[in-house]
Structures are given as C-alpha cells and as structure tokens.
Amino acid sequence: MRAKTVLSIIGINQDNADLRSAIELCRAAGAHLSVLVTALAIAPVGGYGEVSSSAWAEEREREVQSLSQQVATAKTLLQSSNISFDVDSLLTEYGWVDNEIGERARYADLTLVGGGLLAQNDMRWRVLDGALFHSSAPILITPRGRVATLQPRVVLVAWDSRNEASQAVRAAMEQLTAAENVHVVIVDPRASTRGNGEEPGADIAAFLARHGVNVSVDILSGGGRTVAEVLRQHAVDISAELIVMGAYGHSRMRERIFGGTTRSMLEAAPVPLMMTR
Known part of the structure; x- marks a missing residue:
C-alpha cells in the first residue's frame, strides 16, 4: 500500500504524541496528512425531544471551545513540520460517529489511530467501527510508546x-x-x-x-x-x-x-x- 493521503484521527483530550507520530510517518512516506480532530457532542440533559438546560448549553460551549483549541494546537505543530497537511474538526453525536469517520476515510489511503485516541473509551469503538467497516481503506493502530511506520523490517x-x-x-x-x-x-x-x-x-x-x-x-x-x-x-x-x-x-x-x-x-x-x- 502506497500512502499519498493519510487520515489521522485525534481527540480533544489527548497530548500531541499521536499527531507527532503521524507527522513522522507522512514525512517518511512523502504523504499528505489530513488531521480530523473529533469530539462527541454531549446530549441534552432532558433528552433530544426536550428543551435543553442552561447547564447543558454551557457544557456544549466548553466542548466547542476545547475542539477549537485542539485544532489550533494541531495547526501550530503542523505548520512547523514542513509536510503537506490540512486540519478539520468534527463534533458529532455518538450514533453518527461511525458514518462520519467512514465518509472521511474513503478519501484516504490509510487511517491512523494512535494510543491517545484508543484510551478514550467513550468513542474509540465507534471510531474504529467507522474506519474499518464504513471505508475500504486500511487502518494502522499505533499503541502508546510505539512509532507508526510504513517501512517495517x-x-x-x-x-x-x-x-x-x-x-x-x-x-x-x-x-x-x-x-x-x-x-x-x-x-x-x-x-x-x-x-x-x-x-x-x-x-x-x-x-x-x-x-x-x-x-x-x-x-x-x-x-x-x-x-x-x-x-x-x-x-x-x-x-x-x-x-x-x-x-x-x-x-x-x-x-x-x-x-x-x-x-x-x-x-x-x-x-x-x-x-x-
């Protein structure tokens, strides 16, 4: 598999280890890195058919701000990497994560999922489901402490x-x-x-x-x-x-x-x- 477009999925509550690993992989492969910063939208306290509470609205706003901050952090790191990249964000409901991820992964040669995202129990299985079963692109899982590579010996x-x-x-x-x-x-x-x-x-x-x-x-x-x-x-x-x-x-x-x-x-x-x- 020759990767020219790599999709890296990261969450809002993790460090930059996954992103740094993705950068090094793309640099070695001469590939474009497409970063998708992903967060699960918090459901309304009273249910989807009821009026949202002010507490829920405030929590949703904090979530949106965290998403924006992670996007900004990713862009800052990528701008100094000297590789081709783009960064997008996704705030989605739990039930739609797999479809959303699958739609993005269809336009990549490879989807990267690192240890930081795997540690997020609330969304890892939905992300993996979308990447594996809603797209034909292979996925590369990189555990914490390991380096993602497309040149294994x-x-x-x-x-x-x-x-x-x-x-x-x-x-x-x-x-x-x-x-x-x-x-x-x-x-x-x-x-x-x-x-x-x-x-x-x-x-x-x-x-x-x-x-x-x-x-x-x-x-x-x-x-x-x-x-x-x-x-x-x-x-x-x-x-x-x-x-x-x-x-x-x-x-x-x-x-x-x-x-x-x-x-x-x-x-x-x-x-x-x-x-x-």
Missing part, C-alpha cells in the same frame, strides 16, 4: 485462509515486499481443502514469494490460549515491527460487533497493527 501476517486476511495481505503488499523478514503465522491450522489447505501456509507463502517477499511460515499451537494471545506473544518473540491481519465483525442493527480476535488485538496490540476488512 519484520512483519507478522496473521493468516487463516479467509478473504479478510487475503485483503489485508494485498493492502500491505508494498510493506511486505520491502521488509527484511515476513512471518506468516497460522494458529492451530486445519489441513484440508476447505480449511487451510493440504499443507497449511504453502499457498500464501508461494503467492508472497512470487512478489519477491522474504517469507517464512510459522505454525503455532494455541495450547489453550486464544489466537490473539498467541499472535501477541509471537510478535514480541520475533521482534515484529508491524502486524498485518484482516478485521472481522458482524452487524447488529446499527452497532458493529467486532469478532473476538479482532477486538482483542485492537485492545492490546504490542506493536503497530494494520487491519483491513
């Missing part, structure tokens, strides 16, 4: 022979071909034509090798652990700088329920995580 690919994993591999092909080592990891594979193939991992390894990827296949046993636990530990063991995997979920009315492994990895990825649905 060691990559872990979580493989389960499903379409979502295949889409993730294709989205990350530029990163995979440039990496020094790519580990295709399969946890407790089922060797069958309808499972992971007669020789699990052989097909995806051959596919990647034809693209010039330096690939190896790691077959791992769960040993009573979840798939996410196995992947996280192996990423640490091989000193991976990026995990590539497909995102899974299913719709329940307007809420997107993330699959267990997807949610667990999003909650506690030890290194940057690139996901595509």
Whole structure:
C-alpha cells in the first residue's frame, strides 16, 4: 500500500504524541496528512425531544471551545513540520460517529489511530467501527510508546485462509515486499481443502514469494490460549515491527460487533497493527 493521503484521527483530550507520530510517518512516506480532530457532542440533559438546560448549553460551549483549541494546537505543530497537511474538526453525536469517520476515510489511503485516541473509551469503538467497516481503506493502530511506520523490517501476517486476511495481505503488499523478514503465522491450522489447505501456509507463502517477499511460515499451537494471545506473544518473540491481519465483525442493527480476535488485538496490540476488512 502506497500512502499519498493519510487520515489521522485525534481527540480533544489527548497530548500531541499521536499527531507527532503521524507527522513522522507522512514525512517518511512523502504523504499528505489530513488531521480530523473529533469530539462527541454531549446530549441534552432532558433528552433530544426536550428543551435543553442552561447547564447543558454551557457544557456544549466548553466542548466547542476545547475542539477549537485542539485544532489550533494541531495547526501550530503542523505548520512547523514542513509536510503537506490540512486540519478539520468534527463534533458529532455518538450514533453518527461511525458514518462520519467512514465518509472521511474513503478519501484516504490509510487511517491512523494512535494510543491517545484508543484510551478514550467513550468513542474509540465507534471510531474504529467507522474506519474499518464504513471505508475500504486500511487502518494502522499505533499503541502508546510505539512509532507508526510504513517501512517495517519484520512483519507478522496473521493468516487463516479467509478473504479478510487475503485483503489485508494485498493492502500491505508494498510493506511486505520491502521488509527484511515476513512471518506468516497460522494458529492451530486445519489441513484440508476447505480449511487451510493440504499443507497449511504453502499457498500464501508461494503467492508472497512470487512478489519477491522474504517469507517464512510459522505454525503455532494455541495450547489453550486464544489466537490473539498467541499472535501477541509471537510478535514480541520475533521482534515484529508491524502486524498485518484482516478485521472481522458482524452487524447488529446499527452497532458493529467486532469478532473476538479482532477486538482483542485492537485492545492490546504490542506493536503497530494494520487491519483491513
């Protein structure tokens, strides 16, 4: 994936670590950085169909001011960065976050979500839902203390022979071909034509090798652990700088329920995580 437009989503109650990481990634990639400062609008105290209280109006005004201040802070930092950028703000209701984020992410090659936003429990899942399931662009999750990069030396690919994993591999092909080592990891594979193939991992390894990827296949046993636990530990063991995997979920009315492994990895990825649905 060659990123020429990167969308970075930040909240109003976080420091500049996520934004600085996005700046460095865009500088290295020669990409335009589009920053979206996002805040959840506080609902009226008495409900949406009733007259708003003065206390609610004052709180909403404080929220608008915080949003404006964060936008100004972001612009100041970006103006000294010597990269191409734009900054926009979004004050939205909880129920519309996913749609709003999805609409912005459709015009980016990659959506960045950093540890500062992930720490905001009131909005992180709606933002991730919008970025993953309302847009076809991949997302890059960067935990606190880690540096976002599109030039990883060691990559872990979580493989389960499903379409979502295949889409993730294709989205990350530029990163995979440039990496020094790519580990295709399969946890407790089922060797069958309808499972992971007669020789699990052989097909995806051959596919990647034809693209010039330096690939190896790691077959791992769960040993009573979840798939996410196995992947996280192996990423640490091989000193991976990026995990590539497909995102899974299913719709329940307007809420997107993330699959267990997807949610667990999003909650506690030890290194940057690139996901595509």
